[in-house]
Amino acid sequence: MNQPHDVHAPVAKQLALLGMGLYGAFAAVSAAAQVAHMRQPILTETTTKISDHVWEIEGFPNIAIVVGSRATLVVDTGLGPKNGDTVARAASRLAPGNSKLFLTTTHFHPEHADGEPGFPAGTILIRDTVQQQEMETHGQQMLDMFRGMSAQNKELLAGVVLRTPDITFGQEATLDLGGGVTARLLWFGGAHTKGDELTLIEPDHTLISGDVVQNKTIPFIYGDGGTPTSWLAVLDKIAALNVAHVLPDHSEPGDGSLVAAEHDLISEIRTQALALKRQGVPADVAGTRISAELKKRHPDWGTTDASGFVKNVYDDPADPQ
DSSP: OOOOOSOHHHHHHHHHHHTOTTSHHHHHHHHHHHHHTOOOOOOOSOOEEEETTEEEEOSSSOEEEEEOSSEEEEEOOOSSHHHHHHHHHHHHHHOTTOOEEEEEOSSSSHHHHTTGGGSOTTOEEEEEHHHHHHHHHHHHHHHHHHHTTOHHHHHHTTTOOOOOOSEEESSEEEEEEETTEEEEEEOOOOSSSTTOOEEEEETTTEEEEETTSOSSOOOOOOTTOOOHHHHHHHHHHHHTTOOSEEEESSSOOEETHHHHHHHHHHHHHHHHHHHHHHTTOOHHHHHHHHHHHHHHHOTTSSOOOOHHHHHHHHHOTTSOO
16 A cells, blocks of 8 residues: 655755754654655545444545444544545445534644545544644644645645644543444554544444554654654553554554554564664664665565664663663
8 A cells, every 4th residue: 555655855855945943853754754655645435344334545544434323433634625525525425314423633744634624514523632732833834844745735735724623632532423333532642643543443343543553664753752662652552452453544454463563563673773772873874774674574565764763762761871
């Protein structure tokens, strides 16, 4: 699903020109990795069933639509109102009789949240408090940055004004969608961002994982998001959920084994990076070495550039100095 693109250098240069200030070099590296996963940003109404009550629209990002007997939940919006409108139409088609539509977002980045204005009036927007704080602090910066990436992005994001959620929550909120279908909206801590939100659908045992659990994808931490150690702590909490299905936002869906695979990948990179750090190897050199080793082990992955994440390990205050 993820296609490699040679975008790292031009995107980093573009970010420097945009003067991202607060995010600095981290933003350049992480956003470049994010763009490397971009495919065609225009979503369609085509859906694929993931589990009994969960459907996916594959794209940038993957969208989840959860259908109960009374209400529907959409997770993520697509980039801009045009995509949001497409997603809302698909949700309505899957559940034409449902009178209530909930919308939540895995994190505050534009392809996940900035299609909200395309949803119909009366849509109930809900997200965790930490994510909303990030939106208020960095949301406009991110919006401006994405607008500057291409003419298409500028068109898709024209006139977008972000609204305040109808509901915010601390660590968990539960939505009863009817017919025995519930959605647990969870904040377990920082990973890709500080406010990463997870959604667990029951009785399907399906996890909508955002960037926290991916499939054959190198992890990256955006700006002042989480840390490698906090990401591992989040994964430990997810493991206790014993999920059967995982729908990531930028890679292929899979079964519950993706959770352990994500934990193993991050632990492997962290262990190798800390060993090189103790030997006095500079972070950039360590990143190159570890990325090369990952490429040998995973030649089928779209990218194995772990240099940004290795720097996160070197800078993690929770790790041995």
